[in-house]
Amino acid sequence: MVDLAVIGAGPAGITAAIYALRAGLSVAVCEKNVYGGQTSIIENIENYPGIEKISGFDFAEILFNQAKNFGAKFIFDEVNKVDLKSEIKKISFKNREPLETKTVVIANGLKRRLLGCKGEKEFAGRGxxxxxxxxxxxxxxxxxxxxxxxxxxxxxxxxxxxxxxxxxxxxxxxxxxxxxxxxxxxxxxxxxxxxxxxxxxxxxxxxxxxxxxxxxxxxxxxxxxxxxxxAIGYEPDNEIYRGQIEMTESGYFVADESCKTSAEGVYVAGDCRIKPFRQIATAVSDGAVAGSNASSFVISGSVK
Ligand SMILES: Cc1cc2nc3c(=O)[nH]c(=O)nc-3n(C[C@H](O)[C@H](O)[C@H](O)COP(=O)(O)OP(=O)(O)OC[C@H]3O[C@@H](n4cnc5c(N)ncnc54)[C@H](O)[C@@H]3O)c2cc1C
CATH class of the missing domain: 3.50.50.60 (FAD/NAD(P)-binding domain)
Structure with missing residues (x-):
């Protein structure tokens, strides 16, 4: 069992992990693809304060190493089922044994919107x-x-x-x-x-x-x-959480600046939650708040 399971190794998830690790929690970060999330495909980032210009690839690498050096355990597998209602929460994966955790930060970003025309799926990766x-x-x-x-x-x-x-x-x-x-x-x-x-x-x-x-x-x-x-945009990918966490009609998690959800001990951070502006700076801001609130929840002894 870990103190915190983070779902998604984008900027929001990794920031949540860093804050929780520095507060002394044991943290597992679950990632189905590559660390860095959407940043890994950005050619150059030029609007992140403190760094004038950096490739998305290098930015992702720095994020990953920072969390790893603080002791984050990375699990590269897809989370395909969750049980968030019990005091001890269960995260299930496509290819490995489930993980038990006291708190969860969901930072799973968005998924690409598909065109939906004939041939799109058949030729994905072939043109x-x-x-x-x-x-x-x-x-x-x-x-x-x-x-x-x-x-x-x-x-x-x-x-x-x-x-x-x-x-x-x-x-x-x-x-x-x-x-x-x-x-x-x-x-x-x-x-x-x-x-x-x-x-x-x-x-x-x-x-x-x-x-x-x-x-x-x-x-x-x-x-x-x-x-x-x-390149027709992105949409939420939160279906596996339906019925366990409050969502908007269009599928974004409902949570204010505290990043707290309707499920106790479960927080959301970054692009996946309802918010007016989706950027790296706002994702890491959420990550800091969610990681810090998850830490307080564990340290206060809310979970035995
Ligand atoms: C082309 C492009 C250019 C951009 N340029 C900029 C820019 O210049 N400046 C800027 O500030 N922002 C930019 N953005 C936006 C920025 O990248 C996002 O706002 C930011 O990455 C959001 O971070 P996040 O951690 O919330 O989500 P993401 O970065 O999307 O990370 C979410 C992670 O969760 C993982 N995940 C999802 N579901 C699961 C699951 N079931 N199990 C395990 N893992 C899962 C995903 O694989 C992903 O790695 C750009 C975005 C794009 C697409």
Whole structure:
């Protein structure tokens, strides 16, 4: 049994672990993918106070080493079931024995929103990608499409325009939802074609992506394309907690600045909870509060 189980090794989860470890708790951090969470795919972070510029990869590495050096035990496996109602809580995993814990900090971030068109799932990893910085280099001098109209889609389009021969930006609305300087840079980039009021109906290919069928206000068309980058945002991934912790209709955990949930001894931190602004700075802020409150809960002897 541990004092605290943290679910998610992103900035929020690792910060919660650091605060709890420094208060003397035993802490297990459970991660289904790579440590660092979303930060591991950020090309450069330039808005985190105290660090002028750092790659997401290096930032994730520092976070991980800091928690490890304080004594965090990392469990690399997916949490697929939880029992949070009893005094001693149980965390179950896909591939290993369950873990018992006195407190829990859920810091599981968000999951990528899927496009939902025909061919998306079949060609994931075979031409369909959700991360331009991770996969862009595979499409050198090729033709790609980027789907989305927000900051991430425009950043992806610009990043890919420097690698690929042609980038088609497919936007559902008749305008972008992005910062002005990005919009202007995209509009002035010669090898980016913008298709407003358009959506991909089908991704077509044999072993890998070869074409997309695009529906638009003009006539629907089939385009030859080698890769499709989907950048239409993120959504909560909190279904396994339903019925045990209060959530909003759209699936975010309900918790105020104290990060306390409706379940005693269970805290939430970072992008997974209801909040107005989702960034690394706000995730680590939550992590500090959640880790500190979990520590007080254990130290006060609330669990025998
Ligand atoms: C492309 C991109 C660029 C960004 N750029 C910036 C930026 O420049 N500056 C900035 O401040 N913010 C930026 N952000 C936002 C920032 O990365 C997030 O706000 C921050 O990472 C949230 O931290 P978190 O710990 O709440 O969640 P996450 O970073 O999402 O971490 C959650 C972790 O939980 C794990 N997890 C989920 N479910 C389970 C499970 N069932 N079992 C085990 N583990 C699980 C996930 O694998 C993940 O590692 C960017 C985000 C993206 C996608």
């Amino acid at each position: 369909v990608s959700y991360c331009a910085t991770c996969d862009g280099a595979f499409f050198k001098d090729k033709k790609v499409a980027v789907v989305g109209g927000g900051n991430t889609a425009l950043e992806d389009a610009l990043y890919l325009a420097n690698i690929c021969s042609e980038v088609t930006l497919i936007v559902r609305k008749d305008h972008f939802r992005a910062e002005n300087f990005l919009v202007n840079t995209v509009k002035n980039k010669e090898n980016i074609n913008i298709c407003f009021e358009s959506r991909i109906e089908e991704i077509i290919g044999d072993k890998k992506v070869e074409k997309i069928r695009v529906a638009s206000q003009d006539s629907p068309e089939t385009k030859d394309i080698d890769g499709v980058f989907i």
